Amino acid sequence: MSQIHHLPPPLPAAYRALPQRSVNERLAQSAALAPNSAMTEAATALGMTHGDLARYLSGAIPEFAGLRSVSKFGTGQSNPTYQLDADSGIYVLRSKPPGVLLPSAHAVEREFRVMAALADTAVPVPEVLHLADAADSPSGRAFFVMRFLPGRIFWDPALPDLRAPDRAEIYDAMNAALAALHDVDVTAVGLADYGKPGNYFARQLDRWRGQYLACVAVPDPAMVAIIDWLGAQMPAEDRRVALVHGDWRLDNMIFDAHAPQIAAVLDWELSTLGHPMADLAYQCMQWRLPNHGDMRGLGGIDRAKMGLPTEAEYVAAYARRRGLGQIDDWPFYLVFAFFRLAAILAGVASRAAAGNASNPDMARKYGAAVPVLADMALGVMRDGVDG
Numbered sequence: 001m002s003q004i005h006h007l008p009p010p011l012p013a014a015y016r017a018l019p020q021r022s023v024n025e026r027l028a029q030s031a032a033l034a035p036n037s038a039m040t041e042a043a044t045a046l047g048m049t050h051g052d053l054a055r056y057l058s059g060a061i062p063e064f065a066g067l068r069s070v071s072k073f074g075t076g077q078s079n080p081t082y083q084l085d086a087d088s089g090i091y092v093l094r095s096k097p098p099g100v101l102l103p104s105a106h107a108v109e110r111e112f113r114v115m116a117a118l119a120d121t122a123v124p125v126p127e128v129l130h131l132a133d134a135a136d137s138p139s140g141r142a143f144f145v146m147r148f149l150p151g152r153i154f155w156d157p158a159l160p161d162l163r164a165p166d167r168a169e170i171y172d173a174m175n176a177a178l179a180a181l182h183d184v185d186v187t188a189v190g191l192a193d194y195g196k197p198g199n200y201f202a203r204q205l206d207r208w209r210g211q212y213l214a215c216v217a218v219p220d221p222a223m224v225a226i227i228d229w230l231g232a233q234m235p236a237e238d239r240r241v242a243l244v245h246g247d248w249r250l251d252n253m254i255f256d257a258h259a260p261q262i263a264a265v266l267d268w269e270l271s272t273l274g275h276p277m278a279d280l281a282y283q284c285m286q287w288r289l290p291n292h293g294d295m296r297g298l299g300g301i302d303r304a305k306m307g308l309p310t311e312a313e314y315v316a317a318y319a320r321r322r323g324l325g326q327i328d329d330w331p332f333y334l335v336f337a338f339f340r341l342a343a344i345l346a347g348v349a350s351r352a353a354a355g356n357a358s359n360p361d362m363a364r365k366y367g368a369a370v371p372v373l374a375d376m377a378l379g380v381m382r383d384g385v386d387g
Helices: 050-060 108-117 164-182 200-215 221-232 276-287 311-322 330-354 360-383
Strands: 067-072 081-086 089-095 128-132 143-147 242-244 253-255 262-265 272-274
Touching: 050 067, 050 128, 089 108, 108 128, 108 143, 164 242, 164 253, 164 262, 164 276, 164 311, 200 221, 200 272, 200 276, 200 330, 221 330, 221 360, 242 276, 276 311, 276 330, 330 360
Parallel strands: none
Antiparallel strands: 067 081, 081 089, 089 143, 128 143, 242 272, 253 262
């Protein structure tokens, strides 16, 4: 059985906990949620008229005909996402946002490419139909179109409306899909050049440190301490490379309407070639986030009574599926996951301040979550992890 290495390196000065805010960003792509009052007629928000969009899609997608309405999903933050109702069916369009963007952010082109590449693998993804680059797009912004998938999206990771056996099966399905993703032969699916192999955490630390510092006027001292700690505690390169999702969590998945099976994994904007522990640790942040308010995790609930796995059980199941032994440096992977998410949310808040966030009110809440996530990272640095 795989074991988690529990001993944390020394912690710098401890920092206070701050009120907890939302850290969930979602593409609301579920038949149960669409259309609803959160959606508004939004063709002009895409930077083009309804007629221009209809003509473009009719020429670009052979089956597409009769665009009737364009409705914006209200929850997406990074890349604005729209439901397209047409005579030929229901589709989803995902676009880059307007305004000045941070380098390498909002990579809808990468989302399209990776989902197309995974179409014939064991990893469930939506069917992608067309990618419009900025030069050809009527809006001047890149976007892609995929087929709408009905099903269930679970917003509360405690799954309060399900029976205990079903909760266990949902988590096992997530675990199996993550292992399948990390087992994908990237060369066979045409993704060998999808990222730089090796030194993943060092490169990612440099990337997110740079993006965080670029979007804040005054860096949070806690974030600076975390950056320094991660640099000092960087694990030795182990040459493990896999296709990583970058945002692996329950509400980035559509589940079958009647069974605990994943119909599609969504939101591939942050995918790359990287270290598989990055995805696993990112999801395992959920065991520490509280299950109240806007920030929904599994902290503070009776997981055994609910039929939910512990973090150690979830990690061990993943390791068994992939034939791994002991997982060392687990505190580092968790601290990095908290830091990376905090840096992402700082960027979302920065876009809100600049006036080009997809959902400005929620974006400001995400900004308030940054010190909360930093405090959680400091807690792992100080105390390590529970079994």
